[in-house]
Amino acid sequence: MSDTTxxxxxxxxxxxxxxxxxxxxxxxxxxxxxxxxxxxxxxxxLLGYFRRVFLAAVADPDTxxxxxxxxxxxxxxxPALGVILCYTMPIVIISFVPCVGxxxxxxxxxxxxxxLPAALSHLFLQNNFAAAFDFKxxxxxxxxxxxNYILGLLVMILAAIASYLGLIAFVIGIIFTAFWAGIVTYxxxxxxxxxxxxxxxxMPEMPPxxxxxxxxxxx
Numbered sequence: 001m002s003d004t005t006x007x008x009x010x011x012x013x014x015x016x017x018x019x020x021x022x023x024x025x026x027x028x029x030x031x032x033x034x035x036x037x038x039x040x041x042x043x044x045x046l047l048g049y050f051r052r053v054f055l056a057a058v059a060d061p062d063t064x065x066x067x068x069x070x071x072x073x074x075x076x077x078x079p080a081l082g083v084i085l086c087y088t089m090p091i092v093i094i095s096f097v098p099c100v101g102x103x104x105x106x107x108x109x110x111x112x113x114x115x116l117p118a119a120l121s122h123l124f125l126q127n128n129f130a131a132a133f134d135f136k137x138x139x140x141x142x143x144x145x146x147x148n149y150i151l152g153l154l155v156m157i158l159a160a161i162a163s164y165l166g167l168i169a170f171v172i173g174i175i176f177t178a179f180w181a182g183i184v185t186y187x188x189x190x191x192x193x194x195x196x197x198x199x200x201x202x203m204p205e206m207p208p209x210x211x212x213x214x215x216x217x218x219x
Contacts, residue, residue, distance in 0.1 A: 152191070156188060
């Protein structure tokens with residue numbers, strides 16, 4: 001197993017968004033789309049935005065939050081939604097199999113939870129739906145970057161737990177803290193990828209990611 005000696009900046013994952021002068025507006029709008037996600041309508045918008053967070057952080061770890069671009073975010077979020085459904089639907093189907101369903105679906109859920117972040121990273125970097133199912137590259141990435149990948153998963157879990165603090169803010173606050181947790185997650189995935197590229201032999205199959213799109217001009 002070959003691990004990089006560099007490590008994730010935990011503090012930056014949780015706080016980088018707050019250096020953006022417009023962070024409050026951007027997170028507020030994200031909260032609206034998160035609310036819509038309960039009807040599934042908002043999910044592609046969120047995933048498209050998280051994709052741009054990821055790509056921007058891969059290109060520059062000191063990036064600000066991207067400006068919202070709902071049309072582009074929706075279209076770019078649909079492939080990510082498709083990948084998530086392809087990974088998770090077999091678990092749902094297996095869970096309904098009598099007698100053995102839950103015995104199989106529970107460990108399978110854990111495996112998917114580990115693999116899916118790498119699959120989405122691969123999708124975003126390659127901009128190719130099939131890339132999310134390139135298991136040779138995905139498992140190679142995880143295997144050669146194991147320590148930081150596990151640390152990344154830990155950050156995601158901590159962010160998800162912290163998001164429940166939003167329930168304290170009249171319950172509705174959860175939609176904003178959950179969106180913040182999503183930003184933390186995809187910024188952390190970008191950190192994991194950047195670190196993997198700083199050591200030789202990590203993910204040689206992946207070409208460099210495309211540059212992050214420029215922010216729209218202010219009116």
